[in-house]
Amino acid sequence: MGKIVIVEDDIFLREELQNIFEKEGYTVYCIRSFDHPVEDIIFANPCLILLDLNLPNYSGFDICRALKAKGVGPVLVLTSRDQLSDELHAFGLGADDYLTKPCHPQRLIARVDKLIRLYSNRHILLDAGDFQIDDQSNVLYTGTGSITLSKNEAVMLKALVHASPSVVRKEELFHTLWGSSDYVDENILQVNMTRLRKTLDGIGLPNRIKTIRGIGYQLLEDDSL
Amino acid sequence: MGKIVIVEDDIFLREELQNIFEKEGYTVYCIRSFDHPVEDIIFANPCLILLDLNLPNYSGFDICRALKAKGVGPVLVLTSRDQLSDELHAFGLGADDYLTKPCHPQRLIARVDKLIRLYSNRHILLDAGDFQIDDQSNVLYTGTGSITLSKNEAVMLKALVHASPSVVRKEELFHTLWGSSDYVDENILQVNMTRLRKTLDGIGLPNRIKTIRGIGYQLLEDDSL
DNA sequence: ATAACACTTACAATGATTGTAAGGTTTTGA
DNA sequence: TCAAAACCTTACAATCATTGTAAGTGTTAT
Incomplete structure (x- = not known):
């Protein structure tokens, strides 16, 4: 399942949160705000960060901003600060949700699940300029439409x-x-290349794969510009 | 900019909300829960729906579920019901955020902006609360993973x-x-239904399709709550 | 011109999906 | 309680998309 990083200095709350999410099946990493919290979090590559604002060494706001700048996400801020200004500040820095303590575990779980689902469903799109490929579903998108590639074509x-x-x-x-x-086997590569070229042709992307004689193949940019 | 639909029966609150979001630069459509709220919302094709739960003719929960099932989204529930059970129920039906009245305009704006940003640049996902289907690629997502459905299963x-x-x-x-x-042909329907149920089982979604004897089939909510 | 390299086509094998048929199970109502 | 209706399940066959094979044709470089 997913990996969650909890950034929280209060040891009791940390244990409690860890228990809650481990019961839900998440892998939980706890990080205290010591030397390199942001680097540690990025290294852990979690599917969600649960962030307290009141940390001794670092400002939770700074961590939040740094995480969002690196494209790590989502960040759920869980804090005892119930000031609207704090909440707005956090959202302004890119936080994805903001809950105040004390917070009912079920509410927390519901919102964590929602955020993870929202983020994980964002597909990774390989971008080639005038077309994109969804890395998971092998759907090819152009300006005008989309088709699903076969496995070999997609690879x-x-x-x-x-x-x-x-x-x-x-x-x-x-x-x-x-x-x-x-x-x-030269031939089977060539056959599959022909097939890929033919499907690309079919959706308005002709002459995009160049043969480099003796070496291999190369993707060309759109030459209609 | 974006288009927001507000579903709210209280005329004063409605006016207030409309003013708030028009000042932010959004185009605002107000819908009262009369004949066909869901159809009207879909027709408006908004980038966010602000939904009150306490509506005279319809249940806000039903509207929420219907909207998410149609792939319209995101839905922010704004309500005077402050019960945790209501909030969890709303999230279970696919709601994307839940705020209780009275709510400070800036908090509301911050969360609306956040949701719109999260949702932009995403595929059309039919949302059933605890699972989603990518309408184009027929990929089914749950909290734990994803699979590609066959054509019949997906339909x-x-x-x-x-x-x-x-x-x-x-x-x-x-x-x-x-x-x-x-x-x-009753049989072929039944066979395909068995197959769909089996694949749903396989990814942790058991007993979600109920047979209505003599009539048809019905999708059930997650009963583990 | 020719040899190496690349491309194309038709056809066969494969595998996933879908349809068929037959028999089993559950529900309903007399 | 029993029989009929409705529904479910399973095994097997047919189908279709994808992939691999083989043979022949085109292209390029020297």
Whole structure:
């Protein structure tokens, strides 16, 4: 399941929160605001950060701002400060929810679940400028529409987008598709490349894959500009 | 900028809310809970719905569920009910935030802005509270993971979520799957329903489709609460 | 011109999805 | 309580999209 980081100095509350979320099935990391709280949190790569504002060494606001600037998220602020100004400040820094202590566990869980779901459903889109690929569902989006790529098509196109504007070598492609990198069956790569090119053609993306003779393939930018 | 729909029967509060959000630059539509609140909201296609729970003709909970099932969102519930059970129920139906009246305008604005930002740039997700379906890619998301549904599974589940909490009649389902509504092959519906139930089981969503004998099927809420 | 490299096409194999058929289980009402 | 109706489940067959194979055609560099 998910990993939650709790930033809280009060030891009793920390234990309590840890218990609550471990019972829910989350993995819980507790961080006290010592040397490098932000770096530690980023390293833990959690699916949610539960952040107290009243910390001894650091300002919770600063941590919140730093986390959001790094694109880590979501951040739920749980604090005893019930001033509206604090709440607005936190939201202004990018906090995603703000709850005041004492807070009923079920309310906390409901909001944590909601936030995690909201964030996790944001798909990772590989962006190639005039088209995007959803990394999970292999749906290809253009300005005018979308189609679902087959597995092989998706693997190849994602490799090309990923390497762009560099060239993807034939051995690499063969390896990511069929495992063994030592032996390369030229033909099956070519067949699958033809198929990918044909589907790209079909949705208004013609001539986007260039053959680098003897080496591999390369994704080209839209040449209509 | 964005368009906000306010569902609120108290005329004074409605005017006040409208003023607040128009000053913020939003276009505001006010809807009173008359004949077809859900249809009216969908037609308006807003970037956020501000929903009161205490409405004369309709239950705010029902409207919330219907909106989330249609993929309209986000929904912020603003209500005078301060019971935790109400809040949890609202979250269970897919509400995205829950504020109790009286509420300071700035707090409201902060949370509305936050929700709109969270929701922008996302796919259309049909929200059933504890799971979501990406309408385009037929990927089903739960708190713990995601799977891609087959075409038939997706069509049926989307119809159920869409109609929730109403019953989907067998003829309707048959029609959306196989075209002709006059003739209904009971068996093939049942087989596909079994398969859908089995896949839902497999990802931790058991017993969510109820058979309404002689009529059709109905999506149930998570009964673990 | 020719040899290496790349492309295309038709066809076969595969695997996931869907449909069929038959028999089992549950519910309803006399 | 029993029988009929409604519903569920299972195994198997058909279908369809995807992928692999084989053979032949085109292109490029020297």
